[in-house]
């Protein structure tokens with residue numbers, strides 16, 4: 794026997810909420826684009842050359858993410874947001890990298906939730922698109938943690954709230 798169908802209203806509210814959350818994701822993608830554009834150019838010093846080149850690549854990947862997320866919001870019948878989350882700046886290269894890492898941690902937590910939410914709504918293709926974005930966000934996280942000389946932060950559900958552990 795088929796599962797009872799949710800009422801149109803319930804379904805709409807859930808899809809509306811998903812669109813809202815995707816708009817928050819989009820604002821974080823805009824934030825990431827801006828941060829990586831700026832940080833990749835202002836990070837100077839021989840020890841930061843490699844990471845500066847990686848940040849430039851991140852900037853381009855974040856733009857791809859913003860396009861994918863906007864397409865999903867449009868598909869859900871909503872208007873994509875136009876406002877980035879605030880971008881923090883610092884003259885200290887380590888602080889810049891730490892800001893980026895904290896943002897990536899937050900982004901990863903959110904996309905993990907979003908995949909579950911998409912699947913709960915039966916939006917499997919959307920979940921798949923977000924999974925691919927998540928893979929790149931995790932690579933960004935690894936690049937930043939490596940440049941900072943720290944362990945990759947554990948942002949799984951089990952560790953929520955746990956502070957970054959420093960290796961040295």
Ligand SMILES: [Fe+2]
Pocket residue numbers: 822825854855858859900926930
């Ligand atoms: Fe991204």
Ligand SMILES: [Fe+2]
Pocket residue numbers: 825851855897900929930933
């Ligand atoms: Fe990222």
